Structure formats: structure tokens, C-alpha cells
Amino acid sequence: MTDSAEPSPKPTGQGKSVVSGIGWNLIAVFGEQLSSLVAFVLIARILGPADFGTVILSVALIDIFITFVRSGTSEALIRAPEMNQTLVGTGFWLNMGLSLVIAGTLYVLAPAFGAVFDLPDTVPLLQTMTLAFPIAAAGAIGEALLARKMAFAAIARRQVIGSFAGAVTAILLAFLGYGVWAMIFQRLVIFSVGAGLAIWAARLVPPMRFSFSAAKEIAHYGGGITSINILYRLQPRATELVIGLLAAPVAVALFRAAYRIVDLVNQLPVQPIMRVLFPTLSRLVHTPEKFKSVLLKFMEGLQTILLPLYAGVGYFSTDIFHMMFGTKWDGAVPAFVILLIASGLRITFTLLGPATSAQGALRRSTLFTLMDVGISIILMVIVAPLGIEAIAGSRVIAVIILWPIAYYTIMKPIGLTFKDIAKTLEKPVIISVLLFASLWLLDVVYASVGLTLHPILKFCVCALLNAAFVLLVARKEIGEIMLVLGLQKSASVMKAARFMRMLP
Structure with a gap:
């Protein structure tokens, strides 16, 4: 890299790079989620709730402050x-420099944290x-340079490989008896x-150069981005810290x-929808009616996926926790069900951020995020002494407010009405009610004939029922979503979407 400006990317390949980037980002998300979940479940089973909670409290502060060096x-x-x-x-x-200051401060304050x-x-x-702070700081700059070159494959590889390596390390250390240190490493x-x-x-290769004027520009823009990211990180981690305190x-x-x-379940x-929504809506900003129509289609499509999923997962919540964590974690089931209800109530909010960003209305999005986090934390602090079920319930109250x-x-x-x-x-909602009622009815039938099904077989029946109800009730809406996605996908997607819309 020279001191001269880098050449602008050729416009002819930019669209292809964006579509490729979406695909690679999806691979990265799936790879990270899968490897981290496997490690999370296995370590939780090995350590048990008490030791696991100690590690989570140790990591909570790190997760909040690491945002300062990973974004901005x-x-x-x-x-x-x-x-x-x-x-x-x-x-x-x-x-x-910022990473070293934060790391040094937390290192010194660690005994006070333990005492509190x-x-x-x-x-x-x-x-x-x-x-982790100086390591993450250096990696963030390398990833930024890759993103400028639209080298999404390289970014995805580093995310997946890093997550997989961490999961393997944690599992091995846990089995070897290193306990809480498994999650730290x-x-x-x-x-x-x-x-x-x-x-x-x-x-x-870090250049030995520094410009105070450039630093001022970086801090001015980066500070705003970091503030928004901190807000998103703060809510779940603040919950854990308050629970640990009380x-x-x-x-x-x-x-x-x-x-x-x-x-x-949410991610x-x-x-996938979030990655496609923003660029799609950005092209429709100057046609408000089309913008609104496409946004509503995405909302209905996301709700058609998630609401029945919440219903099925909630119905089998005890079976899921027994299979994944064992009976020692049964105390988490009530909070889990309540959090699913809260997530169902706030599905509509999920796509409002990308919509306002596409319109360039970042202030409205930031203001709403501030109120969201503030109300959630205040309610959580009030009800925290009543237990984790009450804390989960405060999420429901926060959504209603x-x-x-x-x-x-x-x-x-944006132009949306109630x-x-x-x-x-x-x-x-109709699909979710039909699914939940069908699962309950099947359980009644099983009990009446003395039949017991393995949980995995129950999940398969649930998936088949959900697919049948979606095709029965919402095939036209799913077809319309596929047509919208077809603007950036292959001709086969378009044909499949048209076929679904033509079904009687």
C-alpha cells in the first residue's frame, strides 16, 4: 500500500461482489452460530450452572468494552x-492505544469488580x-482493509475458522478438567x-505514521457508530451483571x-433477511409506496417464519433443554418461554432499523434504540430481586410500552399504520395457533393410546406440520417474498416463487 489514494473499484463487478458478500456473510453467521452453540452446550453440561455463571460475569464486562476497539x-x-x-x-x-487504555483500566479494576x-x-x-483488547484492535483494522476490497470470502473464513478453533479449544480444556478457564481461553x-x-x-504491516487531523476525523465518525453498537451490547450484558449483583x-x-x-432462534x-433488506430498500427510497409495500412483505415473511417457530420451540421447551443441557438446567425453562413471548411481540421492531437506515433517518433509529435499552434496563433493575422469570417478564412489559x-x-x-x-x-398468528393446537392434540392422542415418541421424532412432526400450515395459509405471501428476493437471485427462485403463487 502506498501513500497515494487507492484506486476505486470497477463498477462493473460491484453488484456481483455485493451479492457474493451476502452469501459469504451468511456462511460466516451460520458457522459462528453452530460452532459456538456446540461449545456452549457441551461446556454448560460439564461445568454446571454455578461455575458457568462465574465465567459469564467475568466475560460480561469484556463483551461490552470490546466494542470500543472492534467497531468505530x-x-x-x-x-x-x-x-x-x-x-x-x-x-x-x-x-x-485505546485498547491498551481500556485493558489496563479493567485489569486494575478487576479486584474491585470481584469485591462488588x-x-x-x-x-x-x-x-x-x-x-483480548489489543488482539481484537489489530484484527479489526485488518478486517476493515479486507472489507474495503470487498474480500468477503476472506472475512468469512477468518470468522468461521476462529470460532471453530475457539470451540475446539474450549471443549478439550473442559474435558481435561480446566473448568472455568475453558471459556476464557x-x-x-x-x-x-x-x-x-x-x-x-x-x-x-502497521505504518509508523500518525496524523492528529486524521485521528480527529476517525474519532468523530467512529464515536457515533460505537455508541450505537454499545447500546445493542449493553442490554443483554447489563441484565447478566444486574442478576449477578442481586x-x-x-x-x-x-x-x-x-x-x-x-x-x-432469532438469528x-x-x-439472511436483514442482509438483503437494506440494499433492497435503499433502491426504493424515492418511491415511497413501493418502499412501504416491499417492507410490509418482508415483515410478513419474517413473522411467518418466526412466530410458528416460537410456538413450536416454546411447546417443546422442556424437551429441548433436557436434550441440550440436562436436567440441572431445568430452572431456565420458564424464563426461556417468557423470552420467546417477548421476542414474538417485538418481531415487528426487527426490520424498522434497516428501514430507517435506508431512508437516512439515523437519528430516529438511535433515539428509539436509546429508549428501548433505557426502558428495558430500568424495568429489569426494578424486578431483578424477584428472580430470572420476573426479569424475562420485564422484557414483555418493555415491548408493550x-x-x-x-x-x-x-x-x-415510514408510512406504516396499525x-x-x-x-x-x-x-x-393463524399458523402459530394451528401449530400449537395440533401439537397439543397429538400429545393428547399419544397419551390416550399410551404412545411415547422420542423428542427428535416430535420435532420432525412439528416441522412437517409447520410446513403444511404455511403452504395452506400463506403460500401466496411466501411466493411474493421469493419474488422480491429474486431481484438479486437466480431465475430458478423466480420460477419457484411464481409456482407457489399459482397454487390453489
């Missing part, structure tokens, strides 16, 4: 109109985890492998297990 500076470099050695050097050393939570065992865990391996691969792929580590572990599975369907706020701050400016939203929910 890297986004500023990606957004910069031109790239040169001075800008790369400034971004690298600014990020590295009355958990001295967390002190060495937290101090060891501070090593899992995080360090993920950051180290990911950073090493990003630096190698980007051919990053209850035992066991309660922290049970809540994290419930939240982790709900998050997995796998949501991420947020609905009118979301309508006047985001939905109405009637529009109700229409998108009509068929997903």
Missing part, C-alpha cells in the same frame, strides 16, 4: 473516500481476558486466530442459557 475505527476506515498509509497508520495506532459481586474467583479470569483463541488471519489476508451466579447461568437459545432466520413509541417515532414516519401491521400479523 474500522467503520471509519471502510467509509473513508481514499486510503493511504497515513490513514491506516493513524487508525491502527489510535485503536491500539463477592466473587473473588472472577478476578484472575477478568484480568486474563484483558489480553475459548474467547482468547477466537480473537487471536481471527486477528491473525485478518492481518495476514490484508497483508497489514442473585447468585447460578441465576446468571440459567438466564444466559435461556437467552442464548432464544437468540439462536438464523433474521440474518415501546409499541406506541415505535409507532410515532419510526412506523408512522392496520398495515395487523395485516402482516394475521396469517402468521
Whole structure:
């Protein structure tokens, strides 16, 4: 890399790169989720709730503050109109300096953290985890340079390989008896492998250059991005810290297990839609009616996927936790079901962020996020002494309070009405009710004839019923979504979508 501006990418290949990027990002999301879930479940079974909760409290602070070095500076470099050695050097050393300050501060404050939570065992865990900050800071700059080149395959590889290496390390250490340290080294391996691969792929050699004017520009833009990302990180981690302060580590572990599975249920369907929604809506900003129509189609499609999924997963919640974690984690089941209900109530909010971003209305999105996090944390603190079920219930109350706020701050400016939203929910709710009622009826029949099915067979029956109800009730809507996605996909998708719309 020279000190001159980098050449602009050729426009002819840019569309292909964007579509390829979506595919590689989906691979990265799936790979990370799968490997981390396997490690999470196995370590949880080995350690048990008490030790697991101690590690989660140690990692909670790291997860919040690591955002300062993983975002902000890297986004500023990606957004910069031109790239040169001075800008790369400034971004690298600014990020590295920030990481060392945060790491040093947390290292010094670790004993105070242990004293506040009355958990001295967390002190060495937290101090060891501070090593992740400079590693993550260097890796973030390498990934930013890859993103500028649209090298999405390299980014996906580093995410998947890093996550897999961390999972293998954690599982081996847990089986060898290293206990809580298994999860600590899992995080360090993920950051180290990911950073090493990003630096190698980007051919990053940190330039010994620094510009105060460039640092000011990076801090100005990066600070805003970091603030938004911190808000998204703060809510779940703040919940764990409050539970740890007011209850035992066991309660922290049970809540994290419930939240982790709900998050997995959400992420796998949501991420593919989110990746396609923003670029699709961005092309329709100047045609408001088309913008609204496409957004409503995406909302209905997402709700058609998620609401029945919540119904099925909620119905089999006890079976799921027994299979994954064992009977020691049964205390997480009630909170898990309540969190599913909260997620069902806030599905509509999921796509409002990309919609407002496509319109360039970042202030509205940021304001709503602030209110979302603030209301959730206040309610959580109030009910925390009552247990994790009450904390999960506070999410439901928060969503109910947020609905009118979301309508006047985001939905109405976009052009959505309550009637529009109700229409998108009509068929997903019908499918969910039919699925839940059918599962209950089948259980009654099984009990009457003395038949007991293996949970995996029950899940298969549930999946088949869900597919049948979707085709019966919402085949036209699914076909319309496939047609929208067909704008960026192959002709086969278009043909399949038209076929579904023509079904009687």
C-alpha cells in the first residue's frame, strides 16, 4: 500500500461482489452460530450452572468494552473516500492505544469488580481476558482493509475458522478438567486466530505514521457508530451483571442459557433477511409506496417464519433443554418461554432499523434504540430481586410500552399504520395457533393410546406440520417474498416463487 489514494473499484463487478458478500456473510453467521452453540452446550453440561455463571460475569464486562476497539475505527476506515498509509497508520495506532487504555483500566479494576459481586474467583479470569483488547484492535483494522476490497470470502473464513478453533479449544480444556478457564481461553483463541488471519489476508504491516487531523476525523465518525453498537451490547450484558449483583451466579447461568437459545432462534432466520433488506430498500427510497409495500412483505415473511417457530420451540421447551443441557438446567425453562413471548411481540421492531437506515433517518433509529435499552434496563433493575422469570417478564412489559413509541417515532414516519401491521400479523398468528393446537392434540392422542415418541421424532412432526400450515395459509405471501428476493437471485427462485403463487 502506498501513500497515494487507492484506486476505486470497477463498477462493473460491484453488484456481483455485493451479492457474493451476502452469501459469504451468511456462511460466516451460520458457522459462528453452530460452532459456538456446540461449545456452549457441551461446556454448560460439564461445568454446571454455578461455575458457568462465574465465567459469564467475568466475560460480561469484556463483551461490552470490546466494542470500543472492534467497531468505530474500522467503520471509519471502510467509509473513508481514499486510503493511504497515513490513514491506516493513524487508525491502527489510535485503536491500539485505546485498547491498551481500556485493558489496563479493567485489569486494575478487576479486584474491585470481584469485591462488588463477592466473587473473588472472577478476578484472575477478568484480568486474563484483558489480553483480548489489543488482539481484537489489530484484527479489526485488518478486517476493515479486507472489507474495503470487498474480500468477503476472506472475512468469512477468518470468522468461521476462529470460532471453530475457539470451540475446539474450549471443549478439550473442559474435558481435561480446566473448568472455568475453558471459556476464557475459548474467547482468547477466537480473537487471536481471527486477528491473525485478518492481518495476514490484508497483508497489514502497521505504518509508523500518525496524523492528529486524521485521528480527529476517525474519532468523530467512529464515536457515533460505537455508541450505537454499545447500546445493542449493553442490554443483554447489563441484565447478566444486574442478576449477578442481586442473585447468585447460578441465576446468571440459567438466564444466559435461556437467552442464548432464544437468540439462536432469532438469528438464523433474521440474518439472511436483514442482509438483503437494506440494499433492497435503499433502491426504493424515492418511491415511497413501493418502499412501504416491499417492507410490509418482508415483515410478513419474517413473522411467518418466526412466530410458528416460537410456538413450536416454546411447546417443546422442556424437551429441548433436557436434550441440550440436562436436567440441572431445568430452572431456565420458564424464563426461556417468557423470552420467546417477548421476542414474538417485538418481531415487528426487527426490520424498522434497516428501514430507517435506508431512508437516512439515523437519528430516529438511535433515539428509539436509546429508549428501548433505557426502558428495558430500568424495568429489569426494578424486578431483578424477584428472580430470572420476573426479569424475562420485564422484557414483555418493555415491548408493550415501546409499541406506541415505535409507532410515532419510526412506523408512522415510514408510512406504516396499525392496520398495515395487523395485516402482516394475521396469517402468521393463524399458523402459530394451528401449530400449537395440533401439537397439543397429538400429545393428547399419544397419551390416550399410551404412545411415547422420542423428542427428535416430535420435532420432525412439528416441522412437517409447520410446513403444511404455511403452504395452506400463506403460500401466496411466501411466493411474493421469493419474488422480491429474486431481484438479486437466480431465475430458478423466480420460477419457484411464481409456482407457489399459482397454487390453489
